[in-house]
Amino acid sequence: MGKATGFLETARMENPLRAEDVRLKDFSDLHLSLPVRERHSQASRCMDCGVPFCQSDFGCPLHNLIPEWNDLLWQGQEKEALSRLLLTAPFPEFTGRVCPALCEKACNLADEGVTNRDNELYLIETGFARGWVVPRVPSRRTGKQVAVVGSGPAGLAAADLLNQRGHSVTVIERADRPGGLMMYGIPNMKLPKEIVERRIRLMEAEGISFLLNTEADPDQLRAFDAVILCCGSRRPRSLNLPHMDAEGVHYAVDYLTCATRSLLSGSDPVISASGRHVVVVGGGDTGNDCVATALRQGASSVTQLEMMPRPLTARAPGNPWPEWPRTLRTDYGQLEAISVTGSDPRVYETTVSGIQVDEHNRIHSVETVRLKRTPEGRMEPVSGSERILPSDLLLIAAGFIGCEEQTLRTLSLKADARGRVLPADGTHALGGSWFSAGDLRTGQSLVVRAIADGRAAAHEADAFLTDRH
């Protein structure tokens, strides 16, 4: 029912982050939490709307029952609240940390939306702390074998749901640790790896097998009654410039992977920003993660290039509530950079137009160029605006363009023009007993969307397996 006047009494307050100067010294979790009383007050701001945009298609892709668990949380019914949360959200400890929280932007309180993401995180962490989150081992097994290829958010979500429906699930992961981008893509300070591992352990205890360091093999997959492919969209967008192979030029994911590997193994990173002038191409979340990682590794300077113009600080007329606001957001990495240098690392309407290397094919600088929007809406270079920017580490965070070629070949999959393995009928079914889900199916997207898509695919697979249509 919500607290009728909560939104009038309490102002929005987000989880604070640790101070920049402190957190820059390590790779530990950024977030601090609010006192419980304040958490309850924050939850009491939820108005339990008759039409909750937050959980609609404008908001949460998982259709999290936000008004329900906010109401329970406000009244101190944490355990009940958590059970409502877990009804739709399999991994709140992930989304509670990395989700951009579309729900908060679609909240009827508009700019002052309820802190759903922080509330969610509080609930799940409270659940773990109080021992409420225990393995849910299905009481009956159907005898059906399901393979899930890929252990990113989509794969884990599909595996979880199918396991709960009593099927025996094997997750096949080519990396040495499960989690996909959540393990090696997202830096530890944003999503601590023990959090990912905690979930994997729980899933193992619930009966899911993880086959690591294993490439999916069509012959092997034939043994399964159903196969869910969640291989992601890991082909990075290239800059298509000469010298892309130069030393010191890396795709962001590779860089971030190395950073996390080094953190987990205690060894030095294979690629390090230490003492280097870092240029990051791409102004998105991954770019920001690169900025933050580079700063922690002791970069001499960090510049982040963004092709698009600097967004407005308030919503533009064509971008009304409850759509996602295309407004200026300054994320933790950028804030850290500002705290160190006093200025925003981002340069807008600019991209790299050339890579300059030395005789050892090592990058020493990049040529940048200004971009301008044409009347058709394309961003085109402004001739004569080229500049040289010293750089010995160029990180490319320009997004992903679909499933890797090799995966497509191995599994004999057909991708569409955008690299997606997307069944034409809009379902997840690839014919026979195979299904696709997550970024593989939808193209690069958010963790929360991948989870939603993994669950949707699992529902279809379950119906297929149990003959329930």
Place this chain on the structure above:
Amino acid sequence: MVDRQYPLYHQELEHESCGVGAIVDLTGKATHRTVDQALSIVERLAHRAGSDALGTTGDGVGIMTNLPHALFLSWATEEGLVLGNPGEYGVGMFFLPEDEVGVRNICRIFEQLAGAEQLPVIGWRDVPCHPALLGAGARRTMPRIRQCFIRRPSDTPAGEAFDRRLYLLRRIFEKQDTDTYICSLSSRTIVYKGMMLVTQLRAFYDDLQDVRYVSRMAMVHSRFSTNTFPSWSKAHPQRMLLHNGEINTIRGNHDRMKAREETMRSPVMGEDMRRVLPVVQEGGSDSQMLDNAMEFLYMNGFPLPLTGMILLPEPWQGSPEKTPWRDLYRYYASMMEPWDGPAAILYSDGDRVCASLDRNGLRPLRCAMTDDRRLILSSEAGVLFEENAHIIRRWKLKSGDVLEADLHSGELLESRALKTRFAKAHPYTQWMQHLIRLDDLPRETVTPASPDDDVRLQLCRAFGYTWEDLHHVLLPMARNGSEPIVSMGADEPLAALSRTHPPLSDYFKQRFAQVTNPPIDALREEMKTDCSIYIGDDGNLLSDGPDNCTVLELTSPVLTEEELARIRNLRHSAFQVRTISLLYGKEKSLAQALSTFFSACDAACREGVNILILSDRGVDPSHLAIPSLLAVSALEQHLIHIKKRTAVSVILESGEPRDVHQLALLIGYGARAVNPYLAHDCVRSLCAKGEVEKSASDAIRAYNAALTAGVLKIASKMGVSTLQAYQSAQLFEAIGLDGKMVERYFTNTPYSLGGTDLNRVEADSRFHHEAAFCLPVTGLPAVGVHKLRTGEGAQEHLYAPETIHLLQQAVWNDSRDLFERYADRVEHEGPRTIRSMLDFRFEACHEIPLEEVESEASIVTRFRTGAMSYGSISQEAHECMAMAMNHLGGRSNSGEGGELPSRYRTDLNSAIKQVASGRFGVTREYLLSAQEIQIKMAQGAKPGEGGHLPGAKVTESVAKTRCSTPGISLISPPPHHDIYSIEDLAELIYDLQCANDQAKITVKLVSSTGVGTIASGVAKAGAGGILISGGEGGTGAAPMSSVHHAGLPWEIGLAEAHQVLCRNRLRQKVTLETDGKLMTGHDVMVALLLGAEQFGFATAPLITMGCRMMRVCHLGTCPFGIATQNPELRARFRGKPEYVERFMLFIAGQMRRIMARLGARTVDELVGRSDLLRMKQDAALDLSDLIGFSRNTHFQPDARHDFHLAERTDIRLFQDHVHLTTTDRAFGTMLRGSRSVQAQGCGGQSFGAFLPEGQQITLYGVANDYLGKGLSGGTIAVCPPVDSVWREEDTLIGNVALYGATSGYALIAGMAGERFAVRNSGAWAVVEGVGDHGCEYMTGGRVCVLGPVGDNFAAGMSGGIAWVLDEHSTLRSHLNAGHVQIVPVAPAQAGELRRLLIMHEKATGSRKAREILTNFETWLPCFRAVISEEYMTFLKGV
């Protein structure tokens, strides 16, 4: 019975009401004067009768008298027949089919049957009459009218015994021939009646004018039917009675009487009794069925007045007085339920005339005694004005009263004497020892079988519980003991169109009273209600004895587990209890399960079991349960079929029922009591989790109390005040259920559109079972029936997030493109509605160029915004809509909260002013500011219910607008207290037309099956327009079950209204409007083609002003500044008139394009053209009845009702002295200027209604109901007539005086009827005694009562002060202390009181006032002030 030509017309849903009268000569002398005067009474009650559209055919009128022996003798002598003396022959009055051969045949058959019964026929007489006088409709259907004379056999004594044999003969004949109707067949009474105007009766029958026609008594009746279709037989009197009112529980009464036939044994009629059966004839009107039952009891030896007492019992349960006849009532209650509903009945066997009034006193019956011992009974006092000077006593019947005038002894026996006499007939109190109360049974120890959380969750899932059920329904009920309140109406699809596997209960809609009978306020008039339930064998009604009341009495139909255990373990020779399982194996079908279930019940019945406990405990992975509602109703029908219904009581132990609606259905379809064990278990678990901070037993008590109160409220919506009568009354209608299934398992329930059959019911039940037992259950599903949810399994809503967004963006950015996307989404992606399943038959039309179509600007003048009161919404929002509609030339609606006078005659004025049951701010000036005055009979979200605006929301400005007091809560009563019946509505329409003769008077109804006949009645009552509002309508606050389970979609009601109005040739007299979530041009075009010509929008304009369906209107926390009075939130209002205007223009634009394709240039030419609609291919329901009638008839200004206002006395008033009669209604309302008028005679209804400041009228004589209605500053004084004997206790004015008065003075030097000063919010009044419910819902003003007060005084009185002269300290026992307390008159107010008394004495010459004033200080301590806590606080603040 379906009439193919008018597929939506339902004959069985007709209503009627009327005026009644009787004259009894207690000297026992038969005179023609008695007959003549009785006819005069009915002629002067013309305004209470109805006629057809042409005004030439009346709805029916009739008279019952003794046999006019002299007249018959002279006829017999002429014919050469020997009649014998009075008492030696009986006369039958026959309506025969009008064809010579048929008549001869029928007469021969009758003679044969009579012969077989040893009742020789003396001869036949063609009754002389004048068909040429009649209207065409009456003439067309006129029967052949003959009288049959039958000789009394010598072995049969005269009188009752002879009449009993005639009764038997009539019943035998009736079962043979259904085309002939016998008006009466008796040796003591005869009925002359017909379908005519009141003035035609006398002229039509020569006999009635013959001076030889003499009688000791005469009873008359004029009928106002909601239908003008001919029916001679339905005119009153019936065989024994005539009735003003309506029996609401008739279905259950009928069914139970039928069931009782098996167990009844007649000591009086013996085996002959069987030959009479069935007691109640199918197909009759409610009055006819009541008459059947009364006649049956009488013929089986019941004294006549006792039959009235049994059928219409007084509210003995709630009576504060321990009367000696209480156990008599309880004794009969254990066998027979009340026939509940408004009723003033007069009944006679020829030797005595009796009168009874219903338990709520909802119909007027005024009595007078003359100095020559002639008793005059009538709906209105003073109607026989020529007797005025001879009257020595005037009184009125009160609720539950009975009266007997005995023509043999010449005695007049009144209620107390009669009841005392009957109470002494048997040792009822002793007999009552046999009645067992549940509380008397030994307590059982039950360990609540509390399953663990997982099992409970699984069970909940299996029974289809949702999270909403648990948290938005159960939780608030357990917390607060009352049903949850919600806002903004319903926008989910019908159950049959929903993808959410809804429970069977969702297919049923609660029926509710509108116009033809009033809903009851079960809260404020609790004393008239009764939740008792009786379990066990009904006994033999016809034979008195203690065994009859060996039943178990419950005080509520909701049982705890422990209480159920007490019944289950009952050890008593009279009770055999058996539990029958509702479970069936997964492998079986539901149909098989039902038949196994019936067999088990049959076997139990054969073994003498008389309490069946149906239980669905034990649902598990392999066992499903028969849906509880299906089981209960199917068994009820089965038991009726095998005539075991009264021998067996059914109790349900089920996990399924959880909300009020489900409980009401179970009771309404036959369960005597229900133990909702799973709901109880959920409440226990909520307590354990701390979500309800109460002990489990307290929480369950609160939950059960909420259920009981909720069921009673649902019953009271239909005007039913006892659960015993509600039981099995089937006051529901089904929508979207397969007709065959309804007829088989829910027999006699009205249904529409076909749809879901037993297979789908079973599939839905299996869906839930599977979800519970085949899938992991981690929580209850979030379906979002009221508050929307998205995601898997969620309910669809019309106002989905995308829809709201697109609509707002379209009107805010003035984008027709976005509006098209919005409309497209509503039509193609939104939930299915009836209208979305209809499409236009463009292929049958020639498209015309768009320019030729009526302009948008012209179309929008037909548009209205919905009635939303200032108070429920903010000033900003209210004015925004008014401004928009004024710009467009459409009309905005003030709602029921009044309007600030500063807005009148400006851009901000609402063209439509609403008059609702609360009458807030309804002043003369308010009415004069209107172009249209809308009487709100019901509202879509909660038809049949009142409202309650908490004091906190009554801000300074809201209070000013509503003519009330800041901080004082405002209650809208469920009924209009001046509309209990159709002729009352006619009166209000007339009153309002007098108050503003330029305005159009319209009536707002809510869609339901039968609304067409009501609409016809409304049209006949003179309304200029009718609004059929959809049941989905939104509102600020309404109980959750009402929002979703009462009222039908507008499509059905609108189509029915158009069809039935056309059928009755009334359509052109009225404009027809509809509303209810109209969202697109498509929607409006469907409405147009189904018969509407004006269209209302409410939710959509709110959305354009920023509303996003928060559904918190009832909390006043609207974050968009719309439904709030909080200044901080109001500052957030972003609405603009142009947004609303754009919406209207966009809709009109879409309409034009459709019109062009349909080849229509004007809206008018499309009204009712349903032939241009077709069902879409994938339509899931059968809509052919909706579109199966096409007629382009619409409002024609010259067909408007003529009120003959120019002929009114107050218009033609040239002097300040005037003589009045009862036909001078609303006297003074049209007075001009500032005047002081003295009147003599008798004030008709609504004397001084809406009298403005500057007017003073003084009446010397009696007045009738509704005196000073809406008094707006004027002064009314009423003093006893000067020309006759007057006793202090005589009744001077009628019921419901000063209803909704806002200011002015009313000085009444005598007794008033019921509900004096009801909803008074500002008038000051003195009266010298009041009936029941005085000062009900009063919110302001002062009322001084110088005499006795009736029961339930000050119920719901939140403001103002009542000073009562409490000489005998009886006030406390009559007080309803819910809101008020009794305190001494405060010194500050003593002066006020004195000044008021001085004024009273001066205006009326009151002796009582003079006496008090001569020694005021001594009298002052005898006065008590009745005042509410809130008002005291307010006065202190001032």
